[in-house]
Amino acid sequence: MSTQSKYRLLIIFFMIFISRVSFAQALPHLRISTENNASHVQTRVVQMFVDRLSEKLRGKLEVELYHSAELFRDSNVVKAIADGKVQMAVPGTWQIDKFEPNVGLFLLPMFYGRDAEVNYTLRDGEVGQAINQKIGETLGVKVIGRWIDLGYAHLYGVKHKINSYEDLVGMSVRIAGGDANALRIEALGASPRVVPWPDLPQALKHGNIDGILTTHATIVSANLWEKGVDSAFEDKEYFAQYVPMVSQRFWNRIPQETQQAIKEAWESVIEESRLMAVKTQQDAYATLKENGVRIVTPSAEDRAKHRKIMMLNQPALVKKLGIAPFLVEKTLIQLNK
Numbered sequence: 001m002s003t004q005s006k007y008r009l010l011i012i013f014f015m016i017f018i019s020r021v022s023f024a025q026a027l028p029h030l031r032i033s034t035e036n037n038a039s040h041v042q043t044r045v046v047q048m049f050v051d052r053l054s055e056k057l058r059g060k061l062e063v064e065l066y067h068s069a070e071l072f073r074d075s076n077v078v079k080a081i082a083d084g085k086v087q088m089a090v091p092g093t094w095q096i097d098k099f100e101p102n103v104g105l106f107l108l109p110m111f112y113g114r115d116a117e118v119n120y121t122l123r124d125g126e127v128g129q130a131i132n133q134k135i136g137e138t139l140g141v142k143v144i145g146r147w148i149d150l151g152y153a154h155l156y157g158v159k160h161k162i163n164s165y166e167d168l169v170g171m172s173v174r175i176a177g178g179d180a181n182a183l184r185i186e187a188l189g190a191s192p193r194v195v196p197w198p199d200l201p202q203a204l205k206h207g208n209i210d211g212i213l214t215t216h217a218t219i220v221s222a223n224l225w226e227k228g229v230d231s232a233f234e235d236k237e238y239f240a241q242y243v244p245m246v247s248q249r250f251w252n253r254i255p256q257e258t259q260q261a262i263k264e265a266w267e268s269v270i271e272e273s274r275l276m277a278v279k280t281q282q283d284a285y286a287t288l289k290e291n292g293v294r295i296v297t298p299s300a301e302d303r304a305k306h307r308k309i310m311m312l313n314q315p316a317l318v319k320k321l322g323i324a325p326f327l328v329e330k331t332l333i334q335l336n337k
Contacts, residue, residue: 045269103135107238158209
């Protein structure tokens with residue numbers, strides 16, 4: 001082979017290499033942020049989605065998951081998506097209602113103490129679809145599918161035994177966020193205090209709170225009995241779920257087939273993730289008992305009694321929170337069927 005031929009061949013190889021590098025650099029980059037650590041059910045489900053999507057769109061989309069608030073806390077991630085600082089997140093409903101008040105519908109007293117099936121009927125149906133549309137319009141995001149579960153949120157005592165509703169009066173209760181959460185806690189006679197999850201260990205260390213609103217699995221994920229959690233009051237404050245949202249700007253930049261693949265990959269984890277959440281909460285219940293946490297479960301009748309009392313203030317809450325009355329009416333009709 002002549003020197004000139006070798007030179008031409010070298011140029012061809014170089015151009016192919018450059019084109020491949022340029023192609024790799026041009027791949028759309030989907031960065032996903034979660035607040036919880038790798039063992040938490042939220043992060044595990046999102047990782048499952050990432051694995052399936054990466055396999056489905058290999059060479060067409062670069063997908064990366066950042067957990068443990070490495071990029072953003074969930075309290076800040078909604079704004080980060082709107083500002084284009086991250087492409088996707090799966091924040092809890094309690095982080096969204098300050099931006100889109102209608103999400104607070106599922107945190108209202110009418111859902112207090114309700115079973116998961118009641119929540120699914122409404123969230124996966126017309127009411128949930130209407131709220132997803134409002135989330136998208138208000139925040140400039142695309143809700144890519146059904147919501148994933150965390151599970152029932154209950155109240156936990158920190159060096160403060162909770163045996164009945166009366167024991168809640170006067171407690172300072174940590175909440176992750178949500179105006180409706182705060183108002184519901186106040187209706188039970190306690191004082192809500194917003195503390196982001198990464199800041200909770202310090203708040204417990206300094207004795208700034210004597211109660212926590214969260215789930216069994218979340219307590220277990222951080223071994224919080226070692227930080228003073230000694231009792232649980234299983235009153236089903238609300239059914240906690242996470243909303244999968246993608247920046248609308250990012251969504252508009254990717255091809256339709258990529259959009260469809262993202263939605264399909266997300267839908268593929270829903271049923272499995274809900275079973276995973278149930279199993280996670282059941283295992284966490286057992287772990288709490290093994291570690292000496294006293295668990296009290298008020299009866300369905302007792303929960304219904306307190307729900308009825310709290311609902312006397314619901315019209316005022318709806319007005320204060322700015323929730324659309326037609327959504328409340330539509331929900332009440334279905335709940336009363």
